[in-house]
Amino acid sequence: xxxxxxxxxxxxxxxxxxxxxxxxxxxxxxxxxxxxxxxxxxxxxxxxxxxxxxxxxxxxxxxxxxxxxxxxxxxxxxxxxxxxxxxxxxxxxxxxxxxxxxxxxxxxxxxxxxxxxxxxxxxxxxxxxxxxxxxxxxxxxxxxxxxxxxx
Numbered sequence: 001x002x003x004x005x006x007x008x009x010x011x012x013x014x015x016x017x018x019x020x021x022x023x024x025x026x027x028x029x030x031x032x033x034x035x036x037x038x039x040x041x042x043x044x045x046x047x048x049x050x051x052x053x054x055x056x057x058x059x060x061x062x063x064x065x066x067x068x069x070x071x072x073x074x075x076x077x078x079x080x081x082x083x084x085x086x087x088x089x090x091x092x093x094x095x096x097x098x099x100x101x102x103x104x105x106x107x108x109x110x111x112x113x114x115x116x117x118x119x120x121x122x123x124x125x126x127x128x129x130x131x132x133x134x135x136x137x138x139x140x141x142x143x144x145x146x147x148x149x150x151x
Contacts, residue, residue: 007095007109007119008088010127016109016117020045021054023076027063030054030075041106043115044079050108050115052079057105085110086119092131096124 020043021030030042034056041055054075062078063070085108086095099107099121109117 004091004093005127005131006088007086007090007092007117010092010119010123011088011109011117013127014119014123018043018115018118020115021075022046023051023074023079025075026071027054027059027073027075027078028070031056031059031070040120041118043108043118044075045115049113050083050085050110052076052081053083053106053108054079055106083108087111088116092124092127095119096121096128099124 019033019037019039021033023044023046034040034042040057041053043050044052044054052075058078058080059070062068063073084098084102084104086098088109088111090098090109095107099105105121107119108115109119
């Protein structure tokens with residue numbers, strides 16, 4: 001488990017469940033699904049293809065703050081259509097850098113045009129912390145003489 005590991009490895013460890021909504025769904029339905037699934041964003045899929053992403057941030061900034069109704073507003077009206085994506089071959093470190101530069105919290109992972117998973121900034125931070133803990137454990141074991149000791 002290293003920051004240079006591929007996103008595909010992270011998806012293999014965390015799972016590749018994809019929560020999605022149609023562009024014509026109401027924002028209310030999308031928010032209800034986010035609450036039910038315990039996620040902060042949903043992919044917006046149309047005919048099996050990624051059309052956008054909608055997040056709690058979109059909801060607060062584009063519906064609540066503008067006095068709109070979530071039961072009348074459609075997802076396609078507030079979603080981010082120009083979605084930043086990555087592939088399973090991207091590294092965890094590279095994905096974290098991309099997300100930080102673009103100021104995004106969710107990154108759809110595509111193989112060609114097929115969505116194979118989504119990673120959040122939290123997923124990447126957890127992976128990185130685990131990698132650091134693993135490195136510390138190996139170094140501690142090395143320093144205390146645990147390596148190369150014949151039995």
